[in-house]
Amino acid sequence: MTELTYDGTGRTLETPRGTLHFHEAGDGPPLLLLHGSGPGVSGWANFGNNLPVFAEHFRTLVLDFPGFGTSYSCDSDPMSAALPAVVDFLDGLGIDRLPVLGNSMGGAIAARLAATHPDRVSRLITIGGIGLPLFSPSPPEGIKLLVQFVEDPTHERLVAWMESMVYDTGILTDEFVDMRWRTATKPEALADVRKLFNLQSLAAMGKPAARAAEAIGMLTRIQAPTLVTFGRDDRVTPLDSSLVAMRYIKRCELHVFHDCGHWAMIERKDEFENVALSYLLRDSKPAVRL
Template identity: 30%
Template sequence: MDLMDIQTPPQGAYAQADGVEYHFVEMGEGSPTIFLHGGGPGCTGWSDFGQVAPLFAADRRCFLVDILQYGRSAKPVIKGPMWDYHAAKTVALMDSLGIERADFVCNSWGGTIALNLAAKYPERVRSLIITGSMPVFHGPLAPLPEGGRRGRNARDVYYGGDGPSWQKMRDLMARLEWYDPEAVPEGTVTLRYEQSLDPEETALAGASDNPRGDWQDLSADLGRIEAPTLFLWGMYDAFLTPDYPLMLARMIPNGSLHVMSQVSHHPQEERPHDYYTIATGFLNQLHG
């Protein structure tokens, strides 16, 4: 799949889920696999996983979901604990789509949603592959970069000043999401920049209150996760160095860690074939 295919996302479909509307792209047949994207400006299920999901779709039924407040999904103001809200709504989406249990492949923000879902609704999750997520606010060796606020700070810079621009999007991706800044694909920059101009997303980013809900630390919940969990991490993740997912893997009863070289926060985009090989090896070992 070339970058022009990534820049032109499929039309996708919509589903109602407990009072909100989700947009998703579905492809392939087989075991249900839900992909949840990160929380960066302009991120969608397609922008984060469009390059790698067709590989999974060879033998899996893949759902690339726009999480709430992103992409073409609804953008409600969230009140109360944010990860509990997202987990409950994602379960409602699974109900709407007739999915009893699924494997989850997730980046950053989406991974924290999936971890909380696995802790609160264990019967709905077969396994988890988590990349670049921050479910707890502490690290094992040193304070987290920018006090754990690097993502929120970057979003504030992107939407602040003169507002979003193509160059600001490219700079954000090159600085925080890609190991090789020269390799950032222009098509993906354009896709995310155009999505970031969505008036509802811009309003959420600039709101003075907290429309995303109350932040939750999941330290007390990770030990409840029954599903086998692979933390698939970039060696040069700009948000969380590999000592952090090693700590997470030890907090989960059946957790493990693989660290990929020469990638940062979005290894599934930088090295999609290698990401797929590692992830599907983990899934096939579990489920055959």
């Protein structure tokens, strides 16, 4: 496949709430990829290296949430703005129903979309991001380090946070870290991420029981076939969170990547792509060989 670049795949869509930026590549049925949260994140930062593989099979759409990448800034916190933006995005492109794959915050938003708009999601894949921790402390280590960076954004704190996101810190090349540093320290990017991660939100995360009923209720409303994936060594959404999702999502399967942290699509790229494509193409006729 021809090399897919940031500029070559970049698109914008005007919506009632503002301009959404996204990447688009490939033909065939649509597939939506939703990124996670954190300093310097965007759709491209999470999924740019995966785009060529998915684009071989799908019209692959990689959205920047409001407050991230170059989509519009939001008045509320980015988590609250994300789901309405996804609905606006699908409406604006004239897409009724499609599979959705999300990492971390993107997985949480994809799950909410499936629960509240079941007619829009044909299959759901999450990378961390859903469920509730049963045995691990809350807030987890990765979120604590993220808030420390947001409160005092130094290069050393960014590196400490990024190291908590992966099992093998060797993948954190200088180029990778510098890319996130340049984006994370833009004033508007810091302002938006501070709306989501701050000392107040950290305190709220320390009371998981307070949001348990709402979280479980949301999971029970998901009707789409669902593949929940986790890194065994995830220090942001610990693996034990998957047990709740497995129990309450009606048609749920689980895949665990060993020696893997929070960024399975980056750290275990080839295996992640193989697992995700196998699930997305499971019902294809004739069977697809990967």
